[in-house]
Amino acid sequence: MRGFRRPSWWAWLLTIAGALLFIRLGFWQLHRADFKEALLRRYAASATAPLQDFAAVAQNPPPDSFPRVRVRGHYLADRLYLLDNPKHDGRGGVEVFAPFRIPGQAPLLLVDMGFLQGNGNGKVPPLPPLPHGLVNLHGMYVPPPPPGFEMGGDALTRQTHWPKDSIFLDPAEVARDLGRPLYPRVLALDAAAGSTYVRVHTLDFSMPPVRHRAYAFQWFTFAAAAVAILLVLHRKR
Numbered sequence: 001m002r003g004f005r006r007p008s009w010w011a012w013l014l015t016i017a018g019a020l021l022f023i024r025l026g027f028w029q030l031h032r033a034d035f036k037e038a039l040l041r042r043y044a045a046s047a048t049a050p051l052q053d054f055a056a057v058a059q060n061p062p063p064d065s066f067p068r069v070r071v072r073g074h075y076l077a078d079r080l081y082l083l084d085n086p087k088h089d090g091r092g093g094v095e096v097f098a099p100f101r102i103p104g105q106a107p108l109l110l111v112d113m114g115f116l117q118g119n120g121n122g123k124v125p126p127l128p129p130l131p132h133g134l135v136n137l138h139g140m141y142v143p144p145p146p147p148g149f150e151m152g153g154d155a156l157t158r159q160t161h162w163p164k165d166s167i168f169l170d171p172a173e174v175a176r177d178l179g180r181p182l183y184p185r186v187l188a189l190d191a192a193a194g195s196t197y198v199r200v201h202t203l204d205f206s207m208p209p210v211r212h213r214a215y216a217f218q219w220f221t222f223a224a225a226a227v228a229i230l231l232v233l234h235r236k237r
Helices: 009-046 171-178 209-233
Strands: 068-075 081-083 093-101 108-117 135-142 164-166 182-189
Touching (some): 108 171
Parallel strands (some): 081 164
Antiparallel strands (some): 093 108
């Protein structure tokens, strides 16, 4: 090439290896974005899918799928949990979870009642009373909220009265607090007309598809930069 010195073999090797690595990482990020977008589409389609019996998927729900189920049992109405970090609106509020006992079954089912809007003063709004008798529920059987790092350890064990609140809701901590095992997923109740709760359930990704695509662009840029650096360093002066 006119205007350029011939690069050494190790310069070629480093450049090619680096560019291939960056390109591979870029395509991996694109594949992750496509995978999560497919999950979101399946999640949206599940909201109107036919109901099936909870027992069929209780302990072994299909991976990457969100069955819509019906189940019968009792609420543990005096054992509510409040997740106080969702961002449904700018006035604050809490996502309310209630343990649900299914007759003849040892594990408890954690039910996502929905989001209870706040009034902007930082106080928890009054919780609607739950029925004490047998009830029939239906909704999507979905993964629990993603766990996070909570400073100070288990916040539930330090609270002596219900409802208990936390900025993260770890199913293992809830099970330990209740002294009963939990099913591996939670029941996100279907929306109901006239309900006090806002039930707009979405998959909570720590990294959404758009961010994966942004990282893919970044890796492809690094690959181009590696080639550009090789050319600049070997340009004739």
